[in-house]
Amino acid sequence: MERFTISVSKEFKEKLDRHPDINWPEVMKQGIIKKLETLERLHAKGEL
Numbered sequence: 001m002e003r004f005t006i007s008v009s010k011e012f013k014e015k016l017d018r019h020p021d022i023n024w025p026e027v028m029k030q031g032i033i034k035k036l037e038t039l040e041r042l043h044a045k046g047e048l
Contacts, residue, residue, distance in 0.1 A: 006028070008016075016024050042048040 016022075039048060
């Protein structure tokens with residue numbers, strides 16, 4: 001499995017840290033997957 005790193009502002013990280021029970025990397029991964037699926041559908045329809 002590949003790995004990549006993102007940078008966020010200090011304020012954004014502080015907000016994430018207020019919810020330690022949330023698996024933020026998984027939330028972000030699922031968001032990226034959903035966006036990619038949307039882009040692939042649009043591309044297949046010729047709308048992108």
